[in-house]
Amino acid sequence: MKRILSTTAALATGACLLAAPAFAAPVADAAAAAAEAAPAAFTPTAEMVNKGDVAWMMVSTALVLMMSVPALALFYGGLVRAKNMLSVLMQVLTIVCVAALVWFGWGYSMAFTSTGTPFPALFGGLDKAFLKGVSVTSLAATFSNGVYLPELVFVMFQMTFACITPALIVGAFAERVKFTSLIIFVVAWMTLAYFPIAHMVWYWAGPDFLHAAPTDMGLLWGWGALDFAGGTVVHINAGIAGLIGCLIIGPRIGYKKEPMPPHSLVMTMIGASLLWIGWFGFNAGSALESNAFAALAFVNTFVATAAAGAAWAIIEQITHKKPSLLGAVSGVVAGLVAITPAAGFAHPGTAIILGAVASVICYFFVTTVKNKLGYDDSLDVFGIHAVGGIVGAIGTGIVADPALGGQGWIDYTAPVAKAGEFDMVGQVITQCWAVGTTIVWTGVVSAALFLILKYTLGLRPDAEAETNGLDISEHGERAYN
Amino acid sequence: MKFIIAIIKPFKLDTVREALSGIGIAGMTVTEVKGFGRQKGQTEIYRGAEYSTNMLPKVKLEIAASDEIAAQVVETIQQTANTGAIGDGKIFVLDLASATRIRTGESGETAL
Numbered sequence: 001m002k003r004i005l006s007t008t009a010a011l012a013t014g015a016c017l018l019a020a021p022a023f024a025a026p027v028a029d030a031a032a033a034a035a036e037a038a039p040a041a042f043t044p045t046a047e048m049v050n051k052g053d054v055a056w057m058m059v060s061t062a063l064v065l066m067m068s069v070p071a072l073a074l075f076y077g078g079l080v081r082a083k084n085m086l087s088v089l090m091q092v093l094t095i096v097c098v099a100a101l102v103w104f105g106w107g108y109s110m111a112f113t114s115t116g117t118p119f120p121a122l123f124g125g126l127d128k129a130f131l132k133g134v135s136v137t138s139l140a141a142t143f144s145n146g147v148y149l150p151e152l153v154f155v156m157f158q159m160t161f162a163c164i165t166p167a168l169i170v171g172a173f174a175e176r177v178k179f180t181s182l183i184i185f186v187v188a189w190m191t192l193a194y195f196p197i198a199h200m201v202w203y204w205a206g207p208d209f210l211h212a213a214p215t216d217m218g219l220l221w222g223w224g225a226l227d228f229a230g231g232t233v234v235h236i237n238a239g240i241a242g243l244i245g246c247l248i249i250g251p252r253i254g255y256k257k258e259p260m261p262p263h264s265l266v267m268t269m270i271g272a273s274l275l276w277i278g279w280f281g282f283n284a285g286s287a288l289e290s291n292a293f294a295a296l297a298f299v300n301t302f303v304a305t306a307a308a309g310a311a312w313a314i315i316e317q318i319t320h321k322k323p324s325l326l327g328a329v330s331g332v333v334a335g336l337v338a339i340t341p342a343a344g345f346a347h348p349g350t351a352i353i354l355g356a357v358a359s360v361i362c363y364f365f366v367t368t369v370k371n372k373l374g375y376d377d378s379l380d381v382f383g384i385h386a387v388g389g390i391v392g393a394i395g396t397g398i399v400a401d402p403a404l405g406g407q408g409w410i411d412y413t414a415p416v417a418k419a420g421e422f423d424m425v426g427q428v429i430t431q432c433w434a435v436g437t438t439i440v441w442t443g444v445v446s447a448a449l450f451l452i453l454k455y456t457l458g459l460r461p462d463a464e465a466e467t468n469g470l471d472i473s474e475h476g477e478r479a480y481n
Numbered sequence: 482m483k484f485i486i487a488i489i490k491p492f493k494l495d496t497v498r499e500a501l502s503g504i505g506i507a508g509m510t511v512t513e514v515k516g517f518g519r520q521k522g523q524t525e526i527y528r529g530a531e532y533s534t535n536m537l538p539k540v541k542l543e544i545a546a547s548d549e550i551a552a553q554v555v556e557t558i559q560q561t562a563n564t565g566a567i568g569d570g571k572i573f574v575l576d577l578a579s580a581t582r583i584r585t586g587e588s589g590e591t592a593l
Contacts, residue, residue, distance in 0.1 A: 259532035261525060326527055367529025380528060 042208045044139045048148040056290035057153045063281025064160035068096045068167050071278055075271025075333075076171050079326075079379050082263040083469025084175040085479035091170045091179065095186050099163040102190055105130060107162050108155050110195035112203055114216055121219040123196040124203065131155065141206025142288040145416055149288060157285060158198075165194055165234045171379030172242025173249045175260075176466050179474045181457045185449055189241060193445040197438055198233045201225065210412045225434035226400055226409060226427070228297065229286035231341025231393040232438040239386020240439050241446040243377060248450040249459050251376030253466050265325055272329035276305055279336045283343035296407070297343035301336065304346075304355030308335020311359035327363075330384060334362040337388035342396040347405030354399055358391040393435050397428035482577035482590060483551035487542040488516065488570040489562040494540050500561040501544070504553055507593070510543040520568030539570060545580055547590045 073092040077085050099107075109128035116125025128134060140154035166186040170177070204210060204217040215222070220232070227233065252260065262268060283301040287294035312331025313323040338358030339351055346354060366383035377383060400406040401424045409427075411420040453459050460466065465473030472478060489497060494511065501509065515536040522535040546554050555572050563569055582592040 259525075259534075260530070261527055261532055320526060322526075324526065330528060371529060 042212070044141075044146075044148045044208065046137070046139075048146050049139065049150060050147065050289070052290045053142070053147070053149060053288070054153055056294065057149060057157055057285060057288065060281035060285025061153070061157045061160055063278045064157070064164065064285065065096075065278075067275050067278030067282060068160070068164040069093055071271050071274035072164065072167055073271065074267045075275060075329075076174060076379055078264040078267030078269075078271060079171075079262040080174050081260060081469070082480060083471055083478075085263065085471060086475055086477055087179070087470035088170065088174055089479075090475055091174075091177075091182060092167045094179075094183060095167045095170070096163040098183055098186060099166055099190060100159055102187055103155075103159040103162045107190060107195050108134075108158065110191070111158065111162075111198040112154075114199075114203060114205075120216070121200070121222065123199045141208065143207060143293075143410070144289060144291075145207045147289060154288075157288075161230060161234060161282075162190065162194060162198070165230075165238050166190055168234070168238035168381060168385055169242045169245060172246040172377045172381035174378040175470065176252050176378075176460050177245075177249060177470075178457070178459055178461050179470075181453045181459050184457070185245075185453055188449050189446060192449070193237060193241065193442045194233070197237055197441060200437070201227050201230075201233050201434070204412075207412050207417050208415070211415055214413060220434045220437060223433060224409065224427070224430050226345060226396050226431065227341045227393065227434065228344040228396070229283045229340045231337070231389045231396065232434050235337045235340060235385040235389030236393065236435060236438045237442045239382050239384075239389055240442045242381030243375070243386060244443055244446040245450055246375055246377045246382075248447070248454055251374075252378065253463055255376045256374070262326065269325060269329055272332055276301075276332060276336060279305075279340075283340060287344055293344050293407070296348075299348050300339050300343045300346050300351035303348050304339035304342075304351040305332050305335040306355070307352040308332060308338065308355035308359035311335075311356040312363055315360065315363050330362070330366065330380070331359040334359045334384050334388040337385055338392035338395065340389070341393045342399050345396055345400035345407045347399070350399040350404050350406065354392065354395045357395070358388045361391050362388050390435055394428060394431045397431040398424060400427065482580060482593070483546050483548060483554075484575040484577040485542075485544045485546060485551065485554055485558075486573040486575070487544070487558045487562070488514070488539050488572075489542065489558070490564065490569060491538055491540045493562040493564070494542075497542065497558055497561045500557045501554065504557055505550065506544060506546065506554060508544075512541045512543070514539050514541045518568065518571070537568065545577055545593050547593060 069092060073089045076092065077088045080088050106126055106129045108131065109126050110124045113124035113128050114120040116127045117123055134151050134155060136150065136152065138151040139148040140151040142149060166189060170182065200218040200220045202218060202221065204221050205213045210216070225232070254260070279301055280298055284294040284298040287297055309328050309332040312334070313328045316323040316327045335355035335358060338354055339346070342351065342354060362384050365387045366380045370377060370380070370383055398404070400408060401422050402408045403422070408422040409420045410417045450459065461470065461473055491513070498509070515538055517535050517537060520537060522533050522537060525532045525534065542558070544554060551574060555574060558572055579588055580592040581588045
């Protein structure tokens with residue numbers, strides 16, 4: 001909190017660190033021109049769009065969509081019993097469809113504008129609802145002075161994040177949720193939790209505009225919270241919503257009494273592997289440019305994940321003498337989650353440590369804490385996404401430290417951004433504030449929505465339908481015939 | 482005629498089948514089955530959730546044999562399916578009242 005305006009910090013990579021000589025001149029020219037003509041007069045032009053950036057961001061967008069369908073759907077689908085396979089696939093697919101439409105309708109406007117709202121630090125208004133004013137000529141800022149993306153590219157890239165986040169939640173109460181109630185929950189939850197948190201963490205005026213509008217930013221951004229690709233917005237947000245959901249919905253019939261083994265770890269393996277590939281779009285794409293910082297996020301996404309997968313296998317080798325595939329893929333996902341907020345900040349060496357640490361902590365949560373407390377988080381959305389997300393978000397405050405080879409944060413308050421002075425303790429405290437705010441916000445919203453649905457439409461099918469499996473009872477079909 | 486039912490470890494199937502062919506057994510029925518005996522079950526662990534399975538996979542052989550060869554069949558199975566460990570299985574021998582070959586209508590030992 002203490003850092004509010006004095007350290008208007010940066011999400012990501014810095015224009016001042018742009019090493020490529022090709023960019024240096026236009027950046028300086030644009031900035032100098034902006035400074036001369038008074039800050040507010042800066043107008044980005046089509047010449048500031050780089051085709052390489054556009055190409056990379058559109059590929060990234062498709063990669064992130066692949067994370068939802070089929071990757072997440074298969075990852076989750078393989079983990080449930082055969083009688084619920086289609087229900088999980090259908091939930092994920094439908095959520096992606098609905099979320100994309102909601103994003104077009106009012107999501108983008110609520111997340112990435114600050115006008116027409118009583119609380120511009122918390123969420124945006126409806127000025128860009130139904131993509132009003134977004135055209136082939138409108139531009140969106142990147143993290144570099146004088147470098148822009150076509151706004152449509154930014155809309156699409158962010159849309160894929162809005163699609164996967166609510167889809168992550170369904171794993172927590174898989175095999176026992178009423179489909180229609182779930183979809184209604186998703187629309188309401190995106191509106192009241194996802195869009196505001198995305199706005200609070202990611203919205204800002206842009207590197208060429210911030211100095212003229214120093215308060216035009218989301219709340220957590222203003223605090224100086226670092227979240228490169230969505231540790232808070234995506235993983236903690238979804239993980240906490242999942243935990244609240246599984247607590248309110250209650251455990252599956254027969255939980256802890258009858259075996260509920262995954263029906264196809266082959267599918268889970270395919271899904272987890274596609275998640276890893278798609279995550280390059282998610283993390284490296286979050287650089288918003290095709291540059292060295294995208295490459296840094298790329299390599300960190302690779303090595304942190306590798307370390308986390310290996311760490312989980314090693315723990316199982318020690319504890320059970322049998323390293324399991326499910327364990328290794330769980331570690332892989334935990335590592336991906338943990339490196340997400342730190343992807344563009346960490347040195348690959350510290351990224352490896354972060355991934356391994358997250359893997360160990362997630363292992364402890366899914367094998368020990370869950371069993372002790374007895375909640376039925378079916379597919380460990382809380383144990384991996386929330387816990388891994390929290391480890392990653394707080395760890396970002398450590399690994400971003402330039403003293404550890406990290407990238408620090410970028411001060412955009414001047415027309416040309418420069419590296420900010422990094423204070424690790426202060427940064428970790430800020431990260432904790434961001435994590436806490438996300439947990440409280442999404443926790444309250446999720447609890448309210450789940451409780452309302454529980455006592456109106458109902459959240460779970462009757463016992464017979466659940467026992468017969470949701471594929472037949474909710475969707476009228478079977479995965480395997 | 483005797484009807485021989487043998488419950489053996491699945492990985493021993495090929496060895497047993499080859500040995501039985503060697504002593505003139507021309508056909509058998511093989512079924513994948515589950516069951517339990519003195520052998521302990523196995524434990525599966527999925528992210529810390531332990532499931533112990535009491536039923537273990539076995540293979541059931543059903544062989545019809547003439548009285549002269551029956552004892553040799555039992556002996557062959559006993560020797561080839563043996564690993565010396567608990568869970569090697571069992572062999573049951575029943576009297577067989579009749580056998581009929583569907584295609585020709587032959588009955589008795591000629592149908593075997």
